[in-house]
Amino acid sequence: MKNSKITKENIKHLSNLANLKLTDKDLDKFPKQLSEILDYFKSLDQLDTKEIEPIAQTTGLENLTRGDKPEKSLDSDQVLSNAKNKHKSFFVTKAVLEK
Amino acid sequence: MNINELTIIKAREGLEKKEFSSMELTKAFLKEIKEKDSKLNAFITVCEKEALLEAQKGDKLIKEGVKKPLLGIPIVFKDNFLTKGIRTTAASKVLDDYIPVYNATVVKRLKEAGAIILGKANMDAWAHGSSGETSDFGVTKNPYDNSRVPGGSSSGPAVAVSSGMALAATGTDTGGSVRLPGSFCNVVGLKPTYGRVSRYGIIAMASSLDSIGHLTKTVADSALFLSITAGQDRFDATTSPNPVGDYQNNLQKGIKGLKIGIPKEYFQEGLDKDVKNKVQEAINEFEKMGVKIEEVSLPHTKYALAVYYIIQPAEVSSNLARYDGIRYGSGREMFADEAKRRIMLGTFTLSSGYWEAYYLKAMKVRALIKKDFDKVFEKVDALFTPVSPTLPFKIGEKTADPLKMYLSDIYTVTANLAGIPGISVPAGFVNNLPLGLQILGPHFSEDLLFRLAYHYEQKTEFYKKKAV
Numbered sequence: 001m002k003n004s005k006i007t008k009e010n011i012k013h014l015s016n017l018a019n020l021k022l023t024d025k026d027l028d029k030f031p032k033q034l035s036e037i038l039d040y041f042k043s044l045d046q047l048d049t050k051e052i053e054p055i056a057q058t059t060g061l062e063n064l065t066r067g068d069k070p071e072k073s074l075d076s077d078q079v080l081s082n083a084k085n086k087h088k089s090f091f092v093t094k095a096v097l098e099k
Numbered sequence: 100m101n102i103n104e105l106t107i108i109k110a111r112e113g114l115e116k117k118e119f120s121s122m123e124l125t126k127a128f129l130k131e132i133k134e135k136d137s138k139l140n141a142f143i144t145v146c147e148k149e150a151l152l153e154a155q156k157g158d159k160l161i162k163e164g165v166k167k168p169l170l171g172i173p174i175v176f177k178d179n180f181l182t183k184g185i186r187t188t189a190a191s192k193v194l195d196d197y198i199p200v201y202n203a204t205v206v207k208r209l210k211e212a213g214a215i216i217l218g219k220a221n222m223d224a225w226a227h228g229s230s231g232e233t234s235d236f237g238v239t240k241n242p243y244d245n246s247r248v249p250g251g252s253s254s255g256p257a258v259a260v261s262s263g264m265a266l267a268a269t270g271t272d273t274g275g276s277v278r279l280p281g282s283f284c285n286v287v288g289l290k291p292t293y294g295r296v297s298r299y300g301i302i303a304m305a306s307s308l309d310s311i312g313h314l315t316k317t318v319a320d321s322a323l324f325l326s327i328t329a330g331q332d333r334f335d336a337t338t339s340p341n342p343v344g345d346y347q348n349n350l351q352k353g354i355k356g357l358k359i360g361i362p363k364e365y366f367q368e369g370l371d372k373d374v375k376n377k378v379q380e381a382i383n384e385f386e387k388m389g390v391k392i393e394e395v396s397l398p399h400t401k402y403a404l405a406v407y408y409i410i411q412p413a414e415v416s417s418n419l420a421r422y423d424g425i426r427y428g429s430g431r432e433m434f435a436d437e438a439k440r441r442i443m444l445g446t447f448t449l450s451s452g453y454w455e456a457y458y459l460k461a462m463k464v465r466a467l468i469k470k471d472f473d474k475v476f477e478k479v480d481a482l483f484t485p486v487s488p489t490l491p492f493k494i495g496e497k498t499a500d501p502l503k504m505y506l507s508d509i510y511t512v513t514a515n516l517a518g519i520p521g522i523s524v525p526a527g528f529v530n531n532l533p534l535g536l537q538i539l540g541p542h543f544s545e546d547l548l549f550r551l552a553y554h555y556e557q558k559t560e561f562y563k564k565k566a567v
Contacts, residue, residue, distance in 0.1 A: 006447070010447075011443065014443050014446050014447055014450070015443065017446050018416060018420075018443060018446040019420075020442060020443070021431070022439065026436075026439060030439075030440065034440070034444060037502055038447075040408070040502060041408070041409060041457065043402060044402055044406070044460050047464060047467070049460060049464060052463040052466050052467060053463070053466060054462030054463045054465070055466040055469060056462060057293075058293055058517055058518030058519075059293055059294050059337075059339060061337060081200055082196075082198060082200075082426065082427030082428070083425065083426055083427065085425075092425075093425050
């Protein structure tokens with residue numbers, strides 16, 4: 001694994017990717033904590049895994065399908081019941097595209 | 100009725116024989132919660148009104164002669180199970196005011212079986228933690244020693260059952276979150292095979308690892324509970340079509356002659372001496388019952404924690420991306436430390452330039468870890484190991500050092516990586532602090548795990564020793 005030293009700049013970049021607003025305290029503490037955790041991962045370098053197929057599941061279950069039939073779902077009042085900002089039967093979000 | 104000594108099975112008998120009503124039973128638990136929970140903090144929400152209403156309905160059905168496996172039995176849900184009309188927070192301020200509009204499949208099944216929801220239990224926020232300390236709703240205390248942690252992330256469920264505030268509680272186990280608090284609180288904690296129990300409607304942590312389990316006082320209760328929650332669900336495509344076992348009726352089948360492996364890698368450096376001795380005593384007990392013990396090796400064990408702490412935060416960062424405060428809940432500024440740390444870590448290992456070195460590498464080593472288990476289960480029927488390397492630790496002892504906290508999961512994450520089932524069963528006390536024995540088996544061997552744990556429990560009865 002590459003050198004896993006995480007800088008404050010890295011953290012700022014990552015928080016931007018993850019849409020997280022970090023506090024100054026976070027920015028001070030996360031570089032060291034994350035670097036230590038990444039250091040711990042280096043033990044995996046001892047293993048040669050060139051010939052190994054990665055797995056994401058373990059029970060061997062594959063490609064379960066169901067009929068493509070429309071069914072009754074939650075009504076829009078229910079779906080919107082937890083939204084803090086709504087308009088008629090829509091969620092209100094910040095503008096994604098600008099004029 | 101001494102509610103402290105009740106199990107689900109005994110409570111059911113009491114209800115059937117009309118020794119007490121569901122209303123009396125429910126009220127007794129609500130009273131216990133009122134008396135104890137200001138100190139222990141096992142609950143986020145207590146559903147007094149709903150519970151009493153359901154108890155009334157339950158009593159009516161009992162009177163009519165209706166038979167259901169949990170009719171009139173009050174239970175508790177970890178607060179990451181969606182409960183229709185009842186606030187569900189995952190112990191995070193992000194979901195402080197979230198009221199689900201549907202039930203998780205497990206909630207639905209348990210309610211259909213007649214269970215009553217007493218309340219929603221505290222936990223590590225988003226199930227991120229091994230101690231219960233990351234909850235945004237305050238730390239849960241270990242009933243055996245209030246200065247110590249109950250284990251996490253199913254901290255509230257374990258404490259509710261352990262201290263007699265509930266008969267059973269659901270939990271989720273992504274890296275040990277049912278087994279570890281089970282061990283620390285002297286209750287039975289089951290992590291079923293991946294896909295045995297539906298994940299639908301349960302707030303996702305790491306989707307390829309999440310297993311839906313429960314905590315009970317006894318093994319027989321655990322078997323009864325699984326016979327209700329297990330089975331295929333069309334809303335979770337990873338649930339298995341394999342038939343659900345007859346867990347309860349097989350408990351008493353003999354265990355003589357079974358071959359059990361002791362994986363040597365689980366007994367090396369880092370294991371507390373007292374824990375090691377107690378686990379050895381448990382193994383000796385099984386030998387007396389005619390079980391054959393042999394040492395085995397799972398050579399990739401030492402890599403498991405690194406693999407787990409790459410895969411799990413990667414999946415966490417993806418699962419928590421949906422919390423934007425638009426459809427429900429509050430904005431991302433409400434995430435606390437541990438969630439932020441895991442989102443950052445996962446975002447890093449999945450980011451361009453690092454994905455291959457970290458995430459792909461971890462998925463490959465995961466294959467090796469699974470293969471270790473496949474191979475060892477050709478030789479032995481099940482494995483005995485410690486649950487945790489230490490006894491319940493002090494509140495605050497590990498909070499400043501995340502890596503140290505992560506090491507608490509070292510003996511439990513392997514089962515999640517391999518997708519196999521595991522059970523933690525009470526194995527005694529050191530200085531009045533409880534600890535469990537972990538039994539691991541091949542995929543869909545819950546039946547066997549229950550049998551082994553049941554025979555051991557019948558002989559030792561550690562579950563009878565309550566916290567004062």
